[in-house]
Amino acid sequence: MSTHSEPMTVPKVRGRLRIKPASVITIGKYHVPAIGMGTLPLGTTYAPGGRPDRQSAIELVHRALLLGVRFFDTADTYGSGPKDNHYVETLLTEAIDTYKGGCLIDEVVIATKAGMTRVNDRKDGWRPRNFKDGAALQTAILDSYRALGSRPIKLWWFHHTDGYDTNDPSKFQEACRAVKELVDQGIVENVGLCNCSTSHIDIAMAILPIVAVQNAFSLYERAASQKRFRKGPAAKSNKNEILEYCAKNGIIFCPHGALGGLQTRDGRRNLETDFPMLSEMSVKKNVSPQVLVLAWMLQKYANVLHIFGTRTCDHLHDVLIHVPKVVFTQKELDDITQLSPR
Numbered sequence: 001m002s003t004h005s006e007p008m009t010v011p012k013v014r015g016r017l018r019i020k021p022a023s024v025i026t027i028g029k030y031h032v033p034a035i036g037m038g039t040l041p042l043g044t045t046y047a048p049g050g051r052p053d054r055q056s057a058i059e060l061v062h063r064a065l066l067l068g069v070r071f072f073d074t075a076d077t078y079g080s081g082p083k084d085n086h087y088v089e090t091l092l093t094e095a096i097d098t099y100k101g102g103c104l105i106d107e108v109v110i111a112t113k114a115g116m117t118r119v120n121d122r123k124d125g126w127r128p129r130n131f132k133d134g135a136a137l138q139t140a141i142l143d144s145y146r147a148l149g150s151r152p153i154k155l156w157w158f159h160h161t162d163g164y165d166t167n168d169p170s171k172f173q174e175a176c177r178a179v180k181e182l183v184d185q186g187i188v189e190n191v192g193l194c195n196c197s198t199s200h201i202d203i204a205m206a207i208l209p210i211v212a213v214q215n216a217f218s219l220y221e222r223a224a225s226q227k228r229f230r231k232g233p234a235a236k237s238n239k240n241e242i243l244e245y246c247a248k249n250g251i252i253f254c255p256h257g258a259l260g261g262l263q264t265r266d267g268r269r270n271l272e273t274d275f276p277m278l279s280e281m282s283v284k285k286n287v288s289p290q291v292l293v294l295a296w297m298l299q300k301y302a303n304v305l306h307i308f309g310t311r312t313c314d315h316l317h318d319v320l321i322h323v324p325k326v327v328f329t330q331k332e333l334d335d336i337t338q339l340s341p342r
């Protein structure tokens with residue numbers, strides 16, 4: 001098992017590619033297909049298979065652009081470890097600047113975040129990053145701005161929103177005001193919250209518009225679609241009801257780890273064996289279980305914008321070619337909704 005950067009081939013496209021476009025999601029003034037790409041696997045090295053070398057990763061991003069991807073999710077900390085901050089941000093910038101396929105830079109949204117730090121290059125090396133004050137947070141955002149080619153950040157996310165206490169919201173309010181200053185200056189165009197509760201959304205929305213939320217949601221992690229038992233403001237750690245709340249308030253929802261996360265690469269999660277019914281449906285419909293899961297979310301929740309992660313051209317093609325073509329009956333949608341891991 002290698003945990004280092006590996007050359008991976010991105011095969012040439014032969015003939016004309018016919019892709020059915022995914023439905024479109026609007027982020028501020030941008031309109032992007034609802035299947036975007038997450039880029040954690042292009043930066044981290046700890047999961048089995050490591051990460052692609054930089055040139056292969058750039059070619060993979062070019063292929064994603066060719067197949068119609070216009071939304072890329074990243075973070076200042078996506079890299080191999082503490083000494084590799086901004087690795088994926090600069091990789092995406094280089095990929096978009098060298099893309100010869102004719103798409104305009106104005107069409108592509110790179111969404112980035114700050115709020116985590118790395119203490120080592122292992123999977124247990126992620127920590128919340130506590131900013132001393134609003135100015136320190138602004139400095140972190142400006143570092144991403146430079147890594148992204150000193151262009152306005154089209155969507156910037158709080159990476160670790162649940163690090164902010166919702167019972168004493170003063171720190172979070174200060175952070176939101178600091179981000180709003182950068183919005184007013186045109187450095188940041190749109191703002192989103194990762195790993196948040198509905199109370200965080202309310203606190204932030206009193207200061208600046210929140211256009212998107214990015215929380216864990218998959219067949220393994222269902223809190224986003226589950227009811228809360230207690231009424232009233234949600235505790236900072238409570239991630240229930242987020243999907244419905246976002247839908248009601250016109251907020252985009254990006255599920256992270258929709259396919260099971262990096263745990264799928266070391267065998268701790270496996271859609272085929274964990275959900276036998278999904279496997280059967282995948283044989284019947286002649287598409288992969290991963291395609292079924294992504295298509296199910298898109299058809300069930302109109303505000304979902306996918307950010308699935310991959311390092312491989314095969315998986316990129318699998319998702320972008322097949323997900324928009326899947327049609328479910330209501331019963332099939334309900335059957336997937338009711339699944340729980342074996």
Ligand SMILES: NC(=O)c1ccc[n+]([C@@H]2O[C@H](COP(=O)([O-])OP(=O)(O)OC[C@H]3O[C@@H](n4cnc5c(N)ncnc54)[C@H](OP(=O)(O)O)[C@@H]3O)[C@@H](O)[C@H]2O)c1
Pocket residue numbers: 037038039040041073074159194195214255256257258259260261262264265288290291307308309310311312314315316318319
């Ligand atoms: N805000 C946060 O705190 C947070 C946390 C985690 C992730 N994220 C974001 O969410 C994105 C998605 O999460 P993720 O990348 O961890 O996990 P994921 O989207 O659940 O993907 C998990 C794995 O599935 C594999 N895969 C993808 N397409 C496949 C296909 N068609 N068939 C079979 N396997 C397939 C990929 O491995 P291969 O490389 O082998 O294709 C990938 O590593 C990240 O890239 C990142 O942008 C955010």
